[in-house]
Amino acid sequence: MFKFWIEYDINPFIVFDYKSNIIYCNQEAEIFLSYINKKEVFEFAIKNAPNNGIKTEFKEIKFDKFEFMGYSIGFYEEKLGVRFFINTEKQNLTLHNLEKVKFSMLLEFVKEYLNLKGINIDTFYDPSIPEIYLNKKELLNIIFEMLENSKSAKISSKIIVGEYIKIDNKKYPLAQIDIITKPFKKIKSDFFEIENSQNGYSIKIPLIKEINENNTA
Numbered sequence: 001m002f003k004f005w006i007e008y009d010i011n012p013f014i015v016f017d018y019k020s021n022i023i024y025c026n027q028e029a030e031i032f033l034s035y036i037n038k039k040e041v042f043e044f045a046i047k048n049a050p051n052n053g054i055k056t057e058f059k060e061i062k063f064d065k066f067e068f069m070g071y072s073i074g075f076y077e078e079k080l081g082v083r084f085f086i087n088t089e090k091q092n093l094t095l096h097n098l099e100k101v102k103f104s105m106l107l108e109f110v111k112e113y114l115n116l117k118g119i120n121i122d123t124f125y126d127p128s129i130p131e132i133y134l135n136k137k138e139l140l141n142i143i144f145e146m147l148e149n150s151k152s153a154k155i156s157s158k159i160i161v162g163e164y165i166k167i168d169n170k171k172y173p174l175a176q177i178d179i180i181t182k183p184f185k186k187i188k189s190d191f192f193e194i195e196n197s198q199n200g201y202s203i204k205i206p207l208i209k210e211i212n213e214n215n216t217a
Helices: 002-007 027-033 038-048 103-116 136-147
Strands: 013-016 022-025 054-057 061-063 066-068 070-076 079-085 099-101 120-124 132-134 152-167 170-180 193-197 200-206
Touching: 013 027, 013 038, 022 027, 027 038, 027 152, 038 061, 038 070, 038 079, 066 152, 099 103, 103 120, 103 136, 103 152, 132 200, 136 170, 136 200, 152 200
Parallel strands: 120 152
Antiparallel strands: 013 022, 013 079, 054 070, 061 066, 070 079, 099 132, 152 170, 170 200, 193 200
């Protein structure tokens, strides 16, 4: 029973032996470790492990593009276990006025519209992003607001591996639009999670593949 729950936990869980070999990892950890060197994870676990028992700490941790809100690390029978906590509820998002959108076509429209306004846009689309339901009007307004004072920008899209978001008690994988430009203000949204940085903006979008008759996911 314990192994069943760990296997389907959304948080990566890994058990090492004293030689850094992986004895066990759940499904989320398999995805995580397919992108991150296991040695880096083992060294982090060794460095932060307590002398005995379990150590749990909540703070931002980053491995390349994987971001976690904390971890639990401990030794048991000469084995080292580490569990990273994914932040699934960074803000309360809403799902309203959804319509089906082909991601690449939406970003191509953005590029053509901004080119007409004299803004040079370079784009890169992840072809693996499927048709999804989202609030298209809100997303377009956000992107145009981000770029209204720009002369040029780079826009790319991708699926975020190993990260999810919960909205109305449902779990969704995420896609992300990265906009590299000189930001001029902080932008927020009730529909998408937005990260503001000195290099531009990132918009995290729930991958909603179907909705019910009431236009909700």
